[in-house]
Amino acid sequence: MLIRQISVFLENRNGQFAGIARLLGENNINLRCFTVSESNDFGLARILVDNDDIDRTYNLLKSKSYGVSINNVVYLESGNVPGSMVKAMDKLSEAGIAIEYMYAYAESESSISHIIIRAADNEELADQLISGI
Amino acid sequence: MIWNREIECMPREKMRVLQGEKLKRIVAHAYNNSLFYRRKFDEYGIRPEDISSIDDIVKLPFTVKHDLRDNYPFGMMAVPMSDIIRIHASSGTTGKPIVVGYTEKDLENWSEAVARCLTSFGLDSSDLIQIAYGYGLFTGGLGLHYGVQRIGATVIPAGTGNTVKQLQMMSDFSTSALACTPSYAMYMAEKMNKYDIPVDSLSLRIGIFGAEPWTENMRREIQDKLHIKAYDIYGLTEISGPGVGGECECQNGIHISEDLFYPEIVDPVTLESVGPGQRGELVFTTLDKWGMPMIRYRTRDLTTLNYETCECGRTTVRMGKILGRSDDMLIVRGVNVFPSQVESILLEFPEYEPYFLIEVDRINNTDTFQIQVEVKPEFYTDKINQLVRIKERLTSRIQNVIGIQPEIKIVQPNTIERSTGKSKRAIDHRKFE
Numbered sequence: 001m002l003i004r005q006i007s008v009f010l011e012n013r014n015g016q017f018a019g020i021a022r023l024l025g026e027n028n029i030n031l032r033c034f035t036v037s038e039s040n041d042f043g044l045a046r047i048l049v050d051n052d053d054i055d056r057t058y059n060l061l062k063s064k065s066y067g068v069s070i071n072n073v074v075y076l077e078s079g080n081v082p083g084s085m086v087k088a089m090d091k092l093s094e095a096g097i098a099i100e101y102m103y104a105y106a107e108s109e110s111s112i113s114h115i116i117i118r119a120a121d122n123e124e125l126a127d128q129l130i131s132g133i
Numbered sequence: 134m135i136w137n138r139e140i141e142c143m144p145r146e147k148m149r150v151l152q153g154e155k156l157k158r159i160v161a162h163a164y165n166n167s168l169f170y171r172r173k174f175d176e177y178g179i180r181p182e183d184i185s186s187i188d189d190i191v192k193l194p195f196t197v198k199h200d201l202r203d204n205y206p207f208g209m210m211a212v213p214m215s216d217i218i219r220i221h222a223s224s225g226t227t228g229k230p231i232v233v234g235y236t237e238k239d240l241e242n243w244s245e246a247v248a249r250c251l252t253s254f255g256l257d258s259s260d261l262i263q264i265a266y267g268y269g270l271f272t273g274g275l276g277l278h279y280g281v282q283r284i285g286a287t288v289i290p291a292g293t294g295n296t297v298k299q300l301q302m303m304s305d306f307s308t309s310a311l312a313c314t315p316s317y318a319m320y321m322a323e324k325m326n327k328y329d330i331p332v333d334s335l336s337l338r339i340g341i342f343g344a345e346p347w348t349e350n351m352r353r354e355i356q357d358k359l360h361i362k363a364y365d366i367y368g369l370t371e372i373s374g375p376g377v378g379g380e381c382e383c384q385n386g387i388h389i390s391e392d393l394f395y396p397e398i399v400d401p402v403t404l405e406s407v408g409p410g411q412r413g414e415l416v417f418t419t420l421d422k423w424g425m426p427m428i429r430y431r432t433r434d435l436t437t438l439n440y441e442t443c444e445c446g447r448t449t450v451r452m453g454k455i456l457g458r459s460d461d462m463l464i465v466r467g468v469n470v471f472p473s474q475v476e477s478i479l480l481e482f483p484e485y486e487p488y489f490l491i492e493v494d495r496i497n498n499t500d501t502f503q504i505q506v507e508v509k510p511e512f513y514t515d516k517i518n519q520l521v522r523i524k525e526r527l528t529s530r531i532q533n534v535i536g537i538q539p540e541i542k543i544v545q546p547n548t549i550e551r552s553t554g555k556s557k558r559a560i561d562h563r564k565f566e
Contacts, residue, residue, distance in 0.1 A: 065548070100516055100518075
């Protein structure tokens with residue numbers, strides 16, 4: 001399944017991410033999952049929020065002068081079954097689809113892990129290949 | 134229409150001969166009648182006999198604004214004060230004002246130069262020209278005034294301020310041309326909107342705008358709002374005032390009255406002449422100004438000169454837009470850095486906004502060179518490598534052009550101060566004791 005992810009540019013200075021978290025909190029937006037990656041002097045927060053909140057979050061961040069973008073990522077649910085990730089990875093590499101980045105999260109009351117995969121390109125094909133698993 | 138076809142369309146070789154003759158005369162006059170120039174030329178071992186053509190101008194020493202301040206008020210005059218019939222002054226942002234003096238002939242020449250500009254804007258004796266530049270010591274008001282009289286048009290000596298009254302005059306008198314700063318023209322357009330004065334109820338057709346730098350965007354806006362053609366008129370007090378040059382109907386560069394005001398472009402550091410079309414500091418020599426001649430006066434304005442014949446038929450050299458001031462220049466790790474260079478590089482990149490802030494510091498005896506820039510909102514992405522690449526491309530482009538490696542710092546949208554005026558584009562934190 002393709003889902004929409006929001007990315008926010010973070011300048012390299014104190015309290016940048018806290019500022020975003022506070023903004024979303026004050027506006028009753030639940031951060032379901034996030035990941036922060038960094039280069040030498042800036043970072044990028046990738047954020048997942050509830051479907052109904054995506055556009056609102058994007059517009060809110062934009063109105064506060066954040067550098068923000070929105071894009072599709074492949075979402076995959078994986079049971080706690082050994083080897084299920086391998087299948088997905090194999091499918092993608094057979095099709096020659098490179099992975100830009102991926103991350104995963106789990107919720108405590110569930111035995112399911114949620115995996116997010118960002119293909120370097122051809123997001124739709126990646127989704128089709130993986131959803132068959 | 135061309136006011137003085139003989140001069141304005143003179144073949145270039147003939148112009149150079151004329152300039153050479155005039156240079157010989159004015160250098161001899163300066164040497165023989167001004168203590169300032171005599172001392173200066175003696176110091177450089179230059180005698181008037183060393184000048185035989187315009188090419189010899191490079192032998193002459195430069196004059197700078199300091200010289201005018203140091204000789205305040207009348208120390209640079211090259212005629213007795215009884216021959217000076219007018220003075221003007223420029224306030225300057227720092228220190229003492231500078232004062233300039235004109236003989237009768239100087240004022241005639243100045244009016245001639247303004248008349249050429251007005252004619253090239255498409256004005257003639259049938260026009261009513263409202264002068265909304267300041268009258269007084271500032272050269273704008275009276276400079277335009279005498280030029281308008283020279284072409285036989287009607288002067289409306291409105292002066293500055295009282296916008297409502299200005300608009301009333303414009304409407305009652307059927308003003309056909311407005312002379313003022315471009316920012317005042319924008320302000321007038323706003324007021325017209327506010328008071329519901331329809332543009333087409335006016336007879337305005339031409340704008341004569343100068344005394345401050347303005348952009349092509351501003352020109353478009355003024356033209357659209359006031360339904361006029363907006364022309365740039367250039368000048369500086371030290372060289373006479375407005376009318377040193379002006380655009381023609383092609384709006385493609387400022388034609389300089391180079392039989393009166395000889396322009397050169399030099400490298401602001403080495404002070405060597407640069408090749409045709411290359412950017413550098415604009416230097417003027419007044420070839421026919423007797424009260425207070427200016428020999429190789431450094432304007433500090435950075436621009437280019439274009440010697441190709443213009444589509445309008447004029448052969449006079451055209452000056453490009455002012456690209457910045459040479460005194461904005463920073464020396465970083467021994468390399469000259471002009472903020473305007475950074476600006477023009479940023480304009481090459483669709484990914485970046487044209488705003489920036491340079492910060493220079495010295496840490497452990499090494500200069501740091503940081504440039505804050507903004508990525509345009511639509512270029513943000515979830516791919517960190519893509520942002521890194523955008524940054525690296527800018528880094529290497531700046532390194533190639535300027536010669537030192539900058540530290541590019543991408544800051545959030547709308548962080549860098551926007552200002553159309555003299556915004557602070559560089560901060561030097563270094564302490565030199």
